Amino acid sequence: MGSSEVAVELYVLLSAVLFIMGAMGVLLRRNAILVFMSVELMLNAANLALVAFARQWASGAGHLMVFFVMTVAAAEVAVGLALIVAIFRTKKSIDIDNLHMFKG
Amino acid sequence: MDNFFDLVPLVVLIPLAGLLINLFAGRQLGERGVSIVAVGASGMAFVIAVLLWIAQVNTGYKAAVIDMPILADWIVIPSANVTIPWAFRVDSLSVTMMLAVTGVGTLIHLYAVGYMHGDERFPRFFVYMNLFLVFMLILVTGNNFLMMFVGWEGVGLCSYLLIGFWFDKPGGVGWRNSDAARKALIVNRVGDFGLVLGVLITFWTFGTLDYYREGEAPIVPHAAAEEGAPLFAPALPAEEEAHAISGPLGVFNQAELWLEKGGHNVDFGMVSLSFETTLTLITLLFLLGATGKSAQIPLFVWLPDAMAGPTPVSALIHAATMVTAGVYMMVRANVFYHAAEFSSFVVAAIGATTALIAGFIALGQWDIKRVLAYSTISQLGFMVAAVGVGAYAAAIFHLVTHACFKALLFLGSGSVIHGMEHGHHHATHGHAGHADDEFDPQDLRFMGGLKERMPVTYWTYLFGTLAIAGIIPFAGFWSKDEILLDSLKAGVDKGLLSGYVGFVLLLTAAAFTAFYMWRQVSLIFLGKPRHAAAAHAEESSRVMTVPLIILAALSLLIGFINVPSGFPILGWLLGEHQFTSFLEHSVPYAHAGTFSFLLATFAVLLALGAIYLARSVYNDRALAVLREDPLALNTRTQRAFTLANAKLYWDEFYFTYVVYPYRNAAYWLAEQVDWRFLHDYVHERLLRDPFNAATRALTWRVDKQIIDRSFDGLGHAARRAASRLRRIQTGYVHIYAMSVLFGALLVMALILLPLIRDWLGL
Numbered sequence: 116m117g118s119s120e121v122a123v124e125l126y127v128l129l130s131a132v133l134f135i136m137g138a139m140g141v142l143l144r145r146n147a148i149l150v151f152m153s154v155e156l157m158l159n160a161a162n163l164a165l166v167a168f169a170r171q172w173a174s175g176a177g178h179l180m181v182f183f184v185m186t187v188a189a190a191e192v193a194v195g196l197a198l199i200v201a202i203f204r205t206k207k208s209i210d211i212d213n214l215h216m217f218k219g
Numbered sequence: 220m221d222n223f224f225d226l227v228p229l230v231v232l233i234p235l236a237g238l239l240i241n242l243f244a245g246r247q248l249g250e251r252g253v254s255i256v257a258v259g260a261s262g263m264a265f266v267i268a269v270l271l272w273i274a275q276v277n278t279g280y281k282a283a284v285i286d287m288p289i290l291a292d293w294i295v296i297p298s299a300n301v302t303i304p305w306a307f308r309v310d311s312l313s314v315t316m317m318l319a320v321t322g323v324g325t326l327i328h329l330y331a332v333g334y335m336h337g338d339e340r341f342p343r344f345f346v347y348m349n350l351f352l353v354f355m356l357i358l359v360t361g362n363n364f365l366m367m368f369v370g371w372e373g374v375g376l377c378s379y380l381l382i383g384f385w386f387d388k389p390g391g392v393g394w395r396n397s398d399a400a401r402k403a404l405i406v407n408r409v410g411d412f413g414l415v416l417g418v419l420i421t422f423w424t425f426g427t428l429d430y431y432r433e434g435e436a437p438i439v440p441h442a443a444a445e446e447g448a449p450l451f452a453p454a455l456p457a458e459e460e461a462h463a464i465s466g467p468l469g470v471f472n473q474a475e476l477w478l479e480k481g482g483h484n485v486d487f488g489m490v491s492l493s494f495e496t497t498l499t500l501i502t503l504l505f506l507l508g509a510t511g512k513s514a515q516i517p518l519f520v521w522l523p524d525a526m527a528g529p530t531p532v533s534a535l536i537h538a539a540t541m542v543t544a545g546v547y548m549m550v551r552a553n554v555f556y557h558a559a560e561f562s563s564f565v566v567a568a569i570g571a572t573t574a575l576i577a578g579f580i581a582l583g584q585w586d587i588k589r590v591l592a593y594s595t596i597s598q599l600g601f602m603v604a605a606v607g608v609g610a611y612a613a614a615i616f617h618l619v620t621h622a623c624f625k626a627l628l629f630l631g632s633g634s635v636i637h638g639m640e641h642g643h644h645h646a647t648h649g650h651a652g653h654a655d656d657e658f659d660p661q662d663l664r665f666m667g668g669l670k671e672r673m674p675v676t677y678w679t680y681l682f683g684t685l686a687i688a689g690i691i692p693f694a695g696f697w698s699k700d701e702i703l704l705d706s707l708k709a710g711v712d713k714g715l716l717s718g719y720v721g722f723v724l725l726l727t728a729a730a731f732t733a734f735y736m737w738r739q740v741s742l743i744f745l746g747k748p749r750h751a752a753a754a755h756a757e758e759s760s761r762v763m764t765v766p767l768i769i770l771a772a773l774s775l776l777i778g779f780i781n782v783p784s785g786f787p788i789l790g791w792l793l794g795e796h797q798f799t800s801f802l803e804h805s806v807p808y809a810h811a812g813t814f815s816f817l818l819a820t821f822a823v824l825l826a827l828g829a830i831y832l833a834r835s836v837y838n839d840r841a842l843a844v845l846r847e848d849p850l851a852l853n854t855r856t857q858r859a860f861t862l863a864n865a866k867l868y869w870d871e872f873y874f875t876y877v878v879y880p881y882r883n884a885a886y887w888l889a890e891q892v893d894w895r896f897l898h899d900y901v902h903e904r905l906l907r908d909p910f911n912a913a914t915r916a917l918t919w920r921v922d923k924q925i926i927d928r929s930f931d932g933l934g935h936a937a938r939r940a941a942s943r944l945r946r947i948q949t950g951y952v953h954i955y956a957m958s959v960l961f962g963a964l965l966v967m968a969l970i971l972l973p974l975i976r977d978w979l980g981l
Contacts, residue, residue: 138960141953141956142953142956142957142960143953150952150953211951211952211953212951214950214952215949215950215951216950217948217950218948218949218950218951
């Protein structure tokens with residue numbers, strides 16, 4: 116491949132596709148685990164865009180941001196999965212349509 | 220010897236110190252300590268007065284004006300050019316008054332030690348007595364009318380405090396006592412109103428209130444001419460010396476200068492009065508003050524009631540000193556009175572009428588002290604009449620002699636009351652339950668035959684009686700005779716109506732005096748005891764009888780200080796009119812009395828005749844079975860006695876025509892003006908109702924309908940908005956996520972839209 120570098124537009128496009136897939140997943144899926152995974156997908160889509168632009172502009176700031184996002188995502192997974200386990204134990208279901216106790 | 224004058228503040232400060240000691244340490248000192256302090260203070264003041272007299276004699280009767288330390292700039296208002304210093308004046312008149320006040324005062328203090336023995340408020344009594352001395356001495360020593368006024372009000376206060384001293388006696392007596400005290404104070408307000416107005420007009424007229432400035436001697440421009448030949452060397456007739464004083468003159472010399480020049484007018488803003496008219500006004504107002512303080516018609520009614528106080532108070536304040544303040548004041552203002560002929564006429568008329576009427580009322584009284592009270596009013600009438608006919612020296616002379624013999628009579632009556640109470644206690648002791656409620660130790664009807672039981676009191680009382688009756692050679696003879704002769708001379712020589720009228724009235728009053736005094740002596744001392752109390756009465760203790768003896772000696776001897784010119788033997792022996800000569804140095808219009816053998820004989824015979832008449836009316840047979848006064852039993856004198864006994868219905872007259880109308884007017888004003896008009900109309904109709912209407916309007920229209928509704932509306936709106944907005948909170952996570960997404964998209968669109976527009980070139 117060498118000289119023929121992949122254009123940054125493609126990375127961004129892929130990132131956008133992944134993001135939209137994640138967003139659709141969040142909006143449309145009923146299973147909490149899957150919603151959760153979709154959120155992860157959106158985060159990583161953003162990560163991809165950040166890395167792509169970082170490379171485009173030869174700046175370390177994007178890489179740095181990505182590490183932060185990955186750290187936060189890991190923490191989120193830990194907290195989120197724990198919540199889901201707790202919810203499952205009480206409601207015997209992780210269908211988020213059953214979870215509307217906060218209805219105003 | 221000059222610097223004896225500087226001692227004059229002490230004459231006030233020593234009694235002040237005495238009263239302060241007794242005020243703060245009286246309880247600790249005990250009766251003995253209190254007596255020593257109070258009598259000592261009074262005695263030391265007397266010693267100072269004697270030293271001042273010596274200083275007077277040694278300096279040729281020079282008047283001195285001594286500033287009070289600390290208080291020298293008493294009232295200073297620079298912007299209005301007002302300076303009223305607290306300055307004492309030592310001249311022959313003030314020294315005479317000081318000697319009389321402190322001399323008689325000391326004897327009465329001493330007597331009171333015995334009289335008040337065992338009283339629960341013993342220290343307080345002597346605090347008041349010393350306070351009285353302080354104010355009385357301020358009154359007579361002040362060098363301006365304002366100081367005199369301070370003393371004048373102060374002695375009035377002491378009079379009030381001491382009349383009501385036994386305000387808590389049981390059985391309603393305490394009420395009567397405090398009523399008497401209030402009556403004295405209120406009646407004196409009327410007189411003081413006149414005095415203060417007179418002082419204010421004096422100030423307006425002269426711009427100062429000083430009698431004379433320091434170093435200023437009285438000018439006597441007319442005196443020599445009026446008297447014919449000058450009988451005495453006038454007191455430093457230093458007209459040029461007076462003119463040499465820088466700054467304004469004292470009121471009296473200024474008055475002389477204006478009178479001499481004539482045509483001076485006094486501007487009162489709206490009206491302008493001639494100086495002579497102003498003087499008449501001032502002197503009439505002063506006279507009103509004197510009728511209050513010196514118990515003359517029409518304001519004398521308080522003095523008989525003032526006898527509710529302890530007897531030493533009656534002697535000191537209501538006989539010897541305070542009540543003579545009015546006479547002192549008018550003699551002090553002799554320059555004014557000499558110039559104001561109409562006022563002098565009024566003064567003479569009031570004095571002589573008072574002397575006669577009070578003497579008449581005294582004939583029909585049963586209370587031993589009331590007789591003496593009316594007698595005091597009568598004698599004060601003599602003094603006032605003397606002022607009215609221009610016999611200023613005679614007025615002060617009678618003041619001095621009267622202070623001695625009337626103090627003696629009062630103290631004697633106190634001794635009798637004491638003896639009667641003692642006898643009553645003794646008589647009812649043993650027969651328990653036999654307490655006759657009708658017994659009154661002051662009622663003459665219960666006495667009789669005390670001559671044997673109380674010999675010292677009897678003999679001293681007899682001296683006082685002979686003195687007041689005017690029997691030669693007792694003191695009253697000299698002073699009363701001088702007043703009678705001066706009054707007659709004012710009629711004959713100067714053609715004054717007041718002189719003739721005054722002479723007749725005073726002569727009649729003198730006959731009454733002798734009659735009622737002998738009636739009293741008969742009822743108290745002669746005959747047989749008419750009550751067990753009188754039979755068991757005992758002579759008073761030494762501390763009470765010694766002052767009686769001293770005063771009796773004074774009543775006999777003090778008249779010799781002013782033997783009239785032309786009196787055989789004595790005039791040559793003792794010097795003629797010594798006292799008048801002394802007084803003339805400060806009272807420019809004092810003139811010496813001459814002697815008329817005819818008049819003196821006639822007056823003495825009249826007095827002796829009255830005594831003989833009294834003796835034959837109140838003979839032993841009448842005294843033995845005294846139920847009613849012999850005068851009341853005789854059909855010819857019955858009406859007169861009833862009138863005298865009822866005090867001529869004078870109090871009733873005041874109640875009917877002054878007190879009740881005044882009270883009814885007050886009730887009417889309270890009902891109509893205060894309640895109906897002010898309360899019902901102004902307060903309720905004009906203020907309360909509109910206020911209520913306004914607040915009601917504000918409450919409903921503004922508070923409830925505007926403010927409350929606007930805030931309630933806000934609350935309702937918030938709640939309605941909230942109830943709508945809550946519907947969008949569904950609880951479904953994906954709906955929230957969707958709104959987040961659309962929000963993000965919206966933000967993106969807002970950011971990108973300008974870029975797209977630019978890119979498209981729109």
